[in-house]
Amino acid sequence: MKSESADRFEGSRDHPRERGGGYPWPDEVTELLDHLAVELAIEYVRLMEQAAENERATPDRSAVERSER
């Protein structure tokens, strides 16, 4: 069963012309490559969201210093 995240990234398959420029990989290999691209995208977005969250959670140092003074 596909995860909810995988569903969000659904439909990312390449146009046949973009299949590595005519390398006739078997369909199952192309599927693995497609799956890998989606897996990477999910993790990349997760890491970006995490970085943005960390950024928000980190107090502005200068503001902290000002309030201490």
Added chain:
Amino acid sequence: MPIMVDQQCAEWTLSEAARLLEEPQHRLIYLCEKGVVQPDLQDAEGRGSSRRFSARNLLEFGVALRLRELGIPASVIGAVLYVLRGFERAIGKQLSGFKLPGNLQVAGAPELKVIIGDDQRLYFSLASGKGKAKTYGGISIQDLVVSGDDSDQPKNPLRGLGKEAKPGRLLAKVEVSVTGIAKELGLGG
């Protein structure tokens, strides 16, 4: 040293791309003719037409040339670039306007690497900040190689490729940072 490029320049001719990448034109032509890199803006279609490349194409050339230097067959490089295109498209569905190579260079962006392990498998890794890199993939190189693939096989093919990895251990034979190449090129999306 990063080669900083005018971000407004959205397309490059073959000679401009070759100059930027500091590579002879014939190497870029080879990658196009093998179908490894497909010009985004205009392909050569007979006399008088010339190829025109996007910033993403330049990143693709950068990755492809680095992998060629390490003795990786053209069809395997084609698979790497195929994954990168799918990756860009999939992220674009979530983060509108996401483009390679520009978005790989933004602050806080995870580092994306291509790895070929000594188990003869293709992996990608992602690492953010000081976090440990996570590895994805594991597609057999053998499944990606197409016969008659490499008429201009590099002089120094990858040594030792072919050894089985010990279970649970991935030793990188080849490791290329896509993010690093994007930064070296200094191109926008």
